[in-house]
Amino acid sequence: MHRVSDGDAVPDAPIVDLGMPVPGGAFDEHNPPDAALVGDCVHCGFCLPTCPTYVLWGEEMDSPRGRIYLMKEGLEGEPMSDSMVQHWDRCLGCMACVTACPSGVQYDKLIESTRAQVERRHDRTAADKALRGLIFSLFPHPKRLRLLRGPLRGYQRSGLDRLVRRTGLLERMAPQLAAMEGLAPRLGKAEKLPDRALPAGQRRMVVGMLTGCVQREFFPGVNAATVRVLQHEGCEVVIPRSQGCCGALSVHNGREVEAQKYARALVDSFADAGVERIVVNAAGCGSTMKEYADLLADDPAYADRAREFAEKVRDVSEILVELGPVATRHPLEVTVAYHDACHLGHAQGVRSQPRDLLRGIPGLELREIAEAELCCGSAGIYNILNPEPARELGDRKAANIVATGAELLVTANPGCLMQVTTAIQRSGHPMGMAHTIEVLDASLRGLPATTLTGRAVTAPNPVPSNQHTTQG
Numbered sequence: 001m002h003r004v005s006d007g008d009a010v011p012d013a014p015i016v017d018l019g020m021p022v023p024g025g026a027f028d029e030h031n032p033p034d035a036a037l038v039g040d041c042v043h044c045g046f047c048l049p050t051c052p053t054y055v056l057w058g059e060e061m062d063s064p065r066g067r068i069y070l071m072k073e074g075l076e077g078e079p080m081s082d083s084m085v086q087h088w089d090r091c092l093g094c095m096a097c098v099t100a101c102p103s104g105v106q107y108d109k110l111i112e113s114t115r116a117q118v119e120r121r122h123d124r125t126a127a128d129k130a131l132r133g134l135i136f137s138l139f140p141h142p143k144r145l146r147l148l149r150g151p152l153r154g155y156q157r158s159g160l161d162r163l164v165r166r167t168g169l170l171e172r173m174a175p176q177l178a179a180m181e182g183l184a185p186r187l188g189k190a191e192k193l194p195d196r197a198l199p200a201g202q203r204r205m206v207v208g209m210l211t212g213c214v215q216r217e218f219f220p221g222v223n224a225a226t227v228r229v230l231q232h233e234g235c236e237v238v239i240p241r242s243q244g245c246c247g248a249l250s251v252h253n254g255r256e257v258e259a260q261k262y263a264r265a266l267v268d269s270f271a272d273a274g275v276e277r278i279v280v281n282a283a284g285c286g287s288t289m290k291e292y293a294d295l296l297a298d299d300p301a302y303a304d305r306a307r308e309f310a311e312k313v314r315d316v317s318e319i320l321v322e323l324g325p326v327a328t329r330h331p332l333e334v335t336v337a338y339h340d341a342c343h344l345g346h347a348q349g350v351r352s353q354p355r356d357l358l359r360g361i362p363g364l365e366l367r368e369i370a371e372a373e374l375c376c377g378s379a380g381i382y383n384i385l386n387p388e389p390a391r392e393l394g395d396r397k398a399a400n401i402v403a404t405g406a407e408l409l410v411t412a413n414p415g416c417l418m419q420v421t422t423a424i425q426r427s428g429h430p431m432g433m434a435h436t437i438e439v440l441d442a443s444l445r446g447l448p449a450t451t452l453t454g455r456a457v458t459a460p461n462p463v464p465s466n467q468h469t470t471q472g
């Protein structure tokens, strides 16, 4: 037996009976955390050192093992309490525990079911509801994000952003809004994508492309680079105009019905595209789209279509490695630290492909980051809902990145780019930031490394603004 933070003991062997949940407990019968999956946890603790919240606080109930134990209590009849919800809310959903677990515990499925139950059955505070309402009325809506671009660019160009941060007023009055404001990337020009882009040479594959929400409006250069690279490598790229949000943020925050609505709409958008693969350049979106078969399993009209859709989904690095290189790589003399986005590394198991692409560029030196398995604190909207632990994790990640001595930080998720850029800036160590595909794009186009490193974060500590500018 080992002790937990509130003095209870966690038994060494699983004792969950099947046939849960017990009526009156934390969960109702609509998709509760699976008792059999809960029972798979043998409480060995191998996952603990990789769990960011356990690393920060050393609290059993803020570890994967503790959170699973709370699910077991809920299944056995313990009502859903504020304390239970707090421990589940503090989970970043980074899935480092899934990678670390030798017993194959499917914590990803457990926390997803738990979060959906929490959103349906737990009464959040008015302030929490309002913040979540604001986030979900904005982020999954590219058209609304587009309307924000103009005012946000004006705000950034006028220098008002720096003034707001220097006064620290917003941080004192509304730390979560201050976190949202501080993470906003410095916006460049919008880039218009074609509906269909033809391959540069012989056609090797027809692929569809997800443009995303935040990626589309705040990092349009990443989408433009993705199209160019795919063309160079012989892909015809189809970009359905009707596509919207993939539902990733909704899935990760227990908004099950909303996520299913987005998933159905995206399946419809690609239905007549005639593509062999669907390419994604945002880790969180890709991991969710690969799970559409589970998300829509109970919908007779969409279950089969969702499975077929999910089988086609690939991260852009996967598809490029699968195809193999044909385009000429021009040298890029640059040292790169590659950061594994959790939803690419832990959730999708895609670690070697981005590294292979980077190593294939002549002159590029790849350096590994210490504590690579630890989340940077971005985790979708976690850094807005929980700014303090997110900031601690961001600073820890920034210190490990700076210690590599690399000139350029590369990752494959817009959330990580925003979070790490802000943390690197706080550290006061200038460094360029780019998506993996932007690095490959620069090499294929024969651009100098300074087009990437020249976008370095240079503002002095402690101004926490984001200097990542988009290409083009």
Ligand code: SF4
Binding pocket: 040, 041, 042, 043, 044, 045, 046, 047, 048, 064, 065, 097, 100, 101, 102, 103, 104, 105
């Ligand atoms: S490593 Fe797996 S089995 Fe061990 S405590 Fe963590 S979740 Fe449970």
Ligand code: SF4
Binding pocket: 050, 051, 052, 053, 054, 062, 063, 064, 067, 090, 091, 092, 093, 094, 095, 096, 097, 098, 107
């Ligand atoms: S998903 Fe991440 S934060 Fe959540 S329990 Fe697992 S390792 Fe910890």
